[in-house]
Amino acid sequence: xxxxxxxxxxxxxxDFEGTAAGLETDSFTSMEDREEEDAGIMTxxxxxxxxxxxxxxxxxxxxxxxxxxxxxxxxxxxVEADLKVxxxxxxxxxxxGLIRSADLFGYVGIESVxxxxxxxxxxxxxxxxxxxxxxxxxxxxxxxxTLFKSKVSRKSSTPNYxxxxxxxxxxxxVSHVIEEKGVKMKLTVIDTxxxxxxxxxxxxxxxxxxxxxxxxxxYLREELNVNRKRRIPDSRxxxxxxxLPASGHSLRPIDVEFMKRLGKIVNIxxxxxxxxxxxxxxxxxxxERIRQDLEANGIHVYPQRxxxxxxxxxxxxxxxxxxxxxxxxxxxxxHQVNGHKVLGRKTKWGIIEVENVAHCEFANLxxxxxxxxxQDLKDVAHNVHYETYRVRRLNESNMNLSELVLSSxxxxxxxxxxxxxxxx
Amino acid sequence: xxxxxxxxxxxxxxxxxxxxxxxxGFDSLPDQLVNKSICQGFCFNILCIGETGIGKSTLMDTLFxxxxxxxxxxxxxxxxxxxxxxxxxxxTNVRLRLTVVNTVGFGDQMNKQDSYQPVxxxxxxxxxxxxxxxxxxxxxxxNYHDSRVHACLYFISPSGHSLKSLDLVTMKKLDSKVNIxxxxxxxxxxxxxxxHKFKIKIMSELVSNGVQIYQFxxxxxxxxxxxxxxxxxxxxxxxxxxxxVCVGNKMVKARQYPWGVVxxxxxxxCDFVKLREMLICVNMEDLREQTHSRHYELYRRCKLEExxxxxxxxxxxxxxxxxxxEAKRQEFLLELQRREDEMRQIFVQRVKEKEAExxxxxxxxxxxxxxLKRRHAEEKATLEEKKRLFEEDQSSFNKRKAATQxxxxxNMTANGKKDKDRKK
Numbered sequence: 001x002x003x004x005x006x007x008x009x010x011x012x013x014x015d016f017e018g019t020a021a022g023l024e025t026d027s028f029t030s031m032e033d034r035e036e037e038d039a040g041i042m043t044x045x046x047x048x049x050x051x052x053x054x055x056x057x058x059x060x061x062x063x064x065x066x067x068x069x070x071x072x073x074x075x076x077x078x079v080e081a082d083l084k085v086x087x088x089x090x091x092x093x094x095x096x097g098l099i100r101s102a103d104l105f106g107y108v109g110i111e112s113v114x115x116x117x118x119x120x121x122x123x124x125x126x127x128x129x130x131x132x133x134x135x136x137x138x139x140x141x142x143x144x145x146t147l148f149k150s151k152v153s154r155k156s157s158t159p160n161y162x163x164x165x166x167x168x169x170x171x172x173x174v175s176h177v178i179e180e181k182g183v184k185m186k187l188t189v190i191d192t193x194x195x196x197x198x199x200x201x202x203x204x205x206x207x208x209x210x211x212x213x214x215x216x217x218x219y220l221r222e223e224l225n226v227n228r229k230r231r232i233p234d235s236r237x238x239x240x241x242x243x244l245p246a247s248g249h250s251l252r253p254i255d256v257e258f259m260k261r262l263g264k265i266v267n268i269x270x271x272x273x274x275x276x277x278x279x280x281x282x283x284x285x286x287x288e289r290i291r292q293d294l295e296a297n298g299i300h301v302y303p304q305r306x307x308x309x310x311x312x313x314x315x316x317x318x319x320x321x322x323x324x325x326x327x328x329x330x331x332x333x334x335h336q337v338n339g340h341k342v343l344g345r346k347t348k349w350g351i352i353e354v355e356n357v358a359h360c361e362f363a364n365l366x367x368x369x370x371x372x373x374x375q376d377l378k379d380v381a382h383n384v385h386y387e388t389y390r391v392r393r394l395n396e397s398n399m400n401l402s403e404l405v406l407s408s409x410x411x412x413x414x415x416x417x418x419x420x421x422x423x424x
Numbered sequence: 425x426x427x428x429x430x431x432x433x434x435x436x437x438x439x440x441x442x443x444x445x446x447x448x449g450f451d452s453l454p455d456q457l458v459n460k461s462i463c464q465g466f467c468f469n470i471l472c473i474g475e476t477g478i479g480k481s482t483l484m485d486t487l488f489x490x491x492x493x494x495x496x497x498x499x500x501x502x503x504x505x506x507x508x509x510x511x512x513x514x515x516t517n518v519r520l521r522l523t524v525v526n527t528v529g530f531g532d533q534m535n536k537q538d539s540y541q542p543v544x545x546x547x548x549x550x551x552x553x554x555x556x557x558x559x560x561x562x563x564x565x566x567n568y569h570d571s572r573v574h575a576c577l578y579f580i581s582p583s584g585h586s587l588k589s590l591d592l593v594t595m596k597k598l599d600s601k602v603n604i605x606x607x608x609x610x611x612x613x614x615x616x617x618x619x620h621k622f623k624i625k626i627m628s629e630l631v632s633n634g635v636q637i638y639q640f641x642x643x644x645x646x647x648x649x650x651x652x653x654x655x656x657x658x659x660x661x662x663x664x665x666x667x668x669v670c671v672g673n674k675m676v677k678a679r680q681y682p683w684g685v686v687x688x689x690x691x692x693x694c695d696f697v698k699l700r701e702m703l704i705c706v707n708m709e710d711l712r713e714q715t716h717s718r719h720y721e722l723y724r725r726c727k728l729e730e731x732x733x734x735x736x737x738x739x740x741x742x743x744x745x746x747x748x749x750e751a752k753r754q755e756f757l758l759e760l761q762r763r764e765d766e767m768r769q770i771f772v773q774r775v776k777e778k779e780a781e782x783x784x785x786x787x788x789x790x791x792x793x794x795x796l797k798r799r800h801a802e803e804k805a806t807l808e809e810k811k812r813l814f815e816e817d818q819s820s821f822n823k824r825k826a827a828t829q830x831x832x833x834x835n836m837t838a839n840g841k842k843d844k845d846r847k848k
Contacts, residue, residue, distance in 0.1 A: 106489040109705035110515040113466055116709035118454045123644055126453050149445040175439035181451040186439050226728045226735050230717050332445075371449035375456035383566050394561045 122183055127234050128374065129173075129215075131190040131266075133208065133258065134243025136197050138273040143241070143330035144189055146343065146354060147366055151332075152176050153189045169194040169207045173235075190237065196254055205258045212237050212266050216389040238381045239302070239369065240266045243273040244325060248286050251293040259299045265385055267302040267377050269369065270294075275327030275360050276345065276352050283327045290325055301325075303373070307380060320368060326361035329354050465519040467570045468708060469550075471602065472524065473543060473594065474579025475531035476501075478609045483577070483664035484524050486677060486688060487700055488513065491666065492524060501529025504542045523571060531590060540594040547573050547601050551723040558724075572720060574711045575638070575703060576602040579609040580626065580659060584618045587629050595635045601719055603638035603711050605703065606630070611661030611694050612679060612686040619661055626659055640702055641710050654702050660695035663688055 132140040132153070141153040153174065175188040190211070195204055215236040222232045240262060244255060251259075259268055270290070275283060294301060301324065308314040335344045335351050343354040354362045369377070472480040481494040492509060508525040525546065530539060550572045557568050578595055580587065595604055606626065608614070614622060630637060637658070640651035665688050669678040677688040688696050703711075732752060 104489045104513060104515060105491075108487070108489050108513075108515060109700065110513065110520050110708075111518040112705040113520075113708045114458050114462070114518060116706065117461060118458055119644060119646060120709055120713065121454050121457055126450075128450075147448070149448050150442045152442065176442040177439045178442050178444055178448070178450075180444060180448060183451045183453055185450055185453070188439075226725055226733050228721070230721075366449065371452050372456070374450060374453060375460060379460065379566075387563070391561055 124231070125184040125186065127186045127188070128378070129188040129190065129235060129238050131192065131208075131212075131237045131240040132243065133192045133195055133240060133262075134273060135195065135245065136193060138243040138245060139330050140191065140241075140243055140273075142332065143243075143271070143273070143328060143362075145332055146330040146362065147370065148178065148187060150176070150178060152178070152187055153191060169204050171207060171211045188235070201254055204254070205261050208258075209261060209265065212240075212262070213389065216265075216386055217393070219386065220390055220393060236381055236386060237266050239377045240268050242268055242270045244270055244290065246272050246275050246277050246286070246327070248278060248282050250286075250289045251297075256293070256297050256299070259294070259301065260297055263299045263301060265389065267304075267380055267385070268299075269302050269365075270325040271365060272325050272327040274329065276329050276347075278327065287323075287325060287327070291321075302377065302380070304380070304384075307384060323361070323364065326365040326368075328362045328365055329360040330362065462517055462519075464566070465521060467521045467523075468712070469523040469525065469571060469573050469575075471506075471527075471543070471547070471573045471576045472579065473527045473530060473576060474609060475581060476529060478579045478581065479664050480526050480577075480579060480609075482666065483579075483607075483609070483662060485666045486664040486696065487703070488522070497528050499529075499532045501532055503533070504529050504539045506542055506546045521569070525573065536590050539590060540597045543594070544597055544601065547598070548723065551601075551720055552727075554720065555724055555727060572715050573602050574708075574715045576604045578604055578606045580606055582608055582610050582613045582622075582661075584614050584622050586625050592629065592633050592635065595630070595637070596633060599636040600722060603714055603719070604635075605638050605699075606659035607695075607699065608659050608661040610663065612663045612681075614661070623657075623659060623661070638711070638714070640707055647706055650706065651702075654698055657695060657698055660699045660702075662696050662699055663694040664696070 130144065132144055134140050144153040145151055170193055172191045172193065173188055174191070175186055177184060177186050179185070192208055195208070198204065219232060219234065219236055222228055242255070242259060242262075244251070259270065262268055272278070272283070272286065272290075278286060293299075300306070303317040303320055305317070305321070308317050329345060329352055331343055331345045331354055333344070333346070334341045335346055336342075337344065337351055337353060342351075342356070344351040345354070353359045357363050470484070472484065474480050476497050476499055481492065485492055485494070490511075490513070492511065495507075505528045506525055507528050508523055510521060510523040513520045513522055527543060533539065554568070554570065554572055557563055557565060576598060578591070580591060595606070598604055608619070608622065608626075611619065640647075640655050642648045642651055663679060663686055665677050665679045665686075667677070667679070668675040669680050669685050669687075670676075671678065671685060671687060676690075679686045679688075687693050691697050
């Protein structure tokens, strides 16, 4: 017998949880349903009064009573067939029924919003955080410096004996502000010296995973503050370039392990470093094997297939996916070739022109990373990876904040109602 | 381990500016961003507050060069209501989802004390809806249809004298929730000199009552000049019309009177062009940004503080949201526990009462049983007595019978003997 009050409460709680779960799919309906329940008696009274008095006004009053949209729909239909106005409670899902498309009879100036947006974003400036991961000596710093045509990354000095034997991967973030044609960007390069350099590289990705998650955590905390900054400082890793040595064979275990783990939490762009040791044919074969390895191990690199939004996107991204990983060569030295100054590596057998697509794929990488997909990298980091982290964190700490926000007022009502309905 | 606060300090440590050795290509970033926005489309929501018949709908039609579905409202609405309609507009490649919200019945009631309330409620509801989405665990903010009010056009009656108290009260209630742009409606009923005095009176009344209207922003040099000028022309005196009149050799939007033609787009006649310029062509993006970063943040902050969330505890040490949440959750669970105990007590009480009832019934039954038993015993005793008497009777009867028989037998033998004796 003593179970009954518990059962009853469990019933209330499960109702509440059910509503909270319902929040995930259709928050507004639940809240409005609750309002309706509470306002139920009131609206019934109103209906009765209006039925007594048949005037149009009363019907319209009823139609626009601030309760459910459905109710007003019914009444409006009954009373005024030609009026299609509803009290708009805009929210996703129900919106589609209410939107009409209207034709403009002349120029309004709406398209100037593009310019306004451009002005504002340029004024605010941009941030970009790029991480480079790979064994030492693969030319990470050189590549980043070549990409951004400036010394944004310091080449790490050769570690001495003690450092080589020490067992940690150190992370090192350096920020610079660079400007081009009025566009200011704060570029942060996160270097990972020590990765893959130890004798035992077990778990060498852990400090990196930790760093990536820490940045998400920092952002999340700021976002959850009551008093928060207008612009939340963004230190989240937008892009992680993973350097594969040009072995010409296939992915090594360390490559697979790293990319598997990091691919889930950050945008990974794998590149074949120091690709001037591969002939064009060797390069193609190597790339193909790598692509197969990636697929076989379920590794999702950027641009991720599941994020393609529409067929157009898919076609574009398929093309990119068919050419990664880019085989790159980096340098900061310039040489004279055919009367032009070019960035290149001079060897006894010729000059490797870095920006020549016939020689290596540096230009492709640069175009993808910077000229066309930089904003997209940030967007994916924000809308996908960060959100995934957020969901996990909020679930972990059992924090359903929206539930709590809602709970502050309707819970009282629901509890009281249940008490009066009990048949004890 | 790197505490998140440590990492926070690094990027803020003045990133050094660096010059580029050549063209990198991130100057395309604003374009990348703008292109993404074009794909997504824009949202803009305008709230029009004004008395019935003041020209809200006409002005919207004129501003957006289109024919929105309009309804004439009666003057007999018992309460102020809001009517929202959403439209999909397109100009070149820009898609705008415009929501126009009109007050219905504003200023018509005898008692206008609470007229502002439905408007405040509507605005708050849109903020609430956004907040709910933002606090969800699985949320989809970049897909969310933003229904928050970006601009509020307050229509002032062209009395030529001063603001009505309803105007002041309403605007005061709204100035911290929405960007207010006051306009003088039907400005073709005021003469130029009267208009000048009217504008000055209105602005001074606003200032002396502490009403914060929207100021066109001056922080961007590109538009600072024009915005400063326009700020000086507030409130805009507007005339709306979708009808066209032939003036010279052009068809222009105008209102035809016997004494002349008021041209809507003639800056000598009214400020319509200024309004369109400011509202749409120059500051639409700023209106959206202010709504999000100022008005919404204020709402969010107040709401969270109301619920007891703080960023720092009484000793000004930072409180993680998790701690506050846990505390609230404890509170909530305690309340639940209290209710449960209450319910259990009530239940136990009822059970006791029921038990008492049953006991009472049992006792009654028992006593009746006893009664019956007693009666039964009595009757049995009586019957036993009767039986005994009867048996006594029977035995005495038998005795007498036996005695009689004996006597008879004796008599017979005596008689026989006598007979025998006589014969002898």
